[in-house]
Amino acid sequence: MSDENLPKWVKPLLEFGPVLAFFVAYLKMKGTSYSLGGSDYDGFILVTALFVPLLLLCTAILWKLTGKISPMQIMTALLVTVFGGLTVWLNDPQFIKMKPTLIYLIFAGLLGFGLLRGQSYLRLVMQDALPMQAEGWMILTRRFTAVFFGLALLNEVIWRFFSTETWVYFKTFGLTAVLFGFFMSQAPLLAKYALEKDD
Template structure:
């Protein structure tokens, strides 16, 4: 294969990767933006309804554009529909507000249970993407479990201590940057415990 063809192939792979990452960002962040703007203009109940519709649309878009629906967004979407439905049915916004607490608490519980029983669920889900030693997977799992606990507690502080509009704004524009910074902070761990293909074989 000529150098020109290799360069073209590399460029196409990079463009494909960037396109998929952009689609994933839009699919995951889009419903939150819809929630924010609908809440800002029409209130929490209309915002919740719009959030539910946008969530379903994002799942369909993920399947059509990416060919799959990731596990965590799927679980989160189910909770959005259940707790959003309860919010609208009972006209009580406490349900949509405690949803992040329950979802993050569930993720933390799953990861802690996996650690206790010797099942590293992060490895099961991301083992094809990241290659780490067993110790690396255990440390990474523990850190993410603790981070989910932190997010659950943070949500409790925000919805109990601040106005609904402030909670919605923080949910939309605060949680993702915090999660992104946390994920970046794990790069050192990933490099330290990375296992090469030859070592795995």
């Protein structure tokens, strides 16, 4: 089944549902300690333990329904599994908090490597959605690289120097808001370098 044949709410639900479920579950379980198998676990750890399989399940359903998942979704699922697993296994919340840092550093590193080679790797994955001249893609790629590095640094500051609750709010809403705002701010660039239909 293609994306066009799916109800419009299905894909957003599968992509963002696990994150919202994590947020709601955290609000319900924060500040509470649970004893399992002779060990005490903070609510945040148990929420992480539930989040990992939920994300994998939603990713698998999305792949089953559409026949495809993006490299970004694959990388996210892999890192969530590894860092979420370490968080639960070692009973240490810092690992799942480090995950966004690593994701954004990987994205920034890949885009930066492409720029050093005179290429826009961003264009390879987004050119169908945003038809644009090569010069525009290079500019957008440089901006995305800077934003990803900035988000990695910001995540490090938030989780290291603020409370877990602050980080959860930041992860759920802050990162999304920053990326959305960045995308909206690029409208003049997209308009300036947009390809004509004949092109």
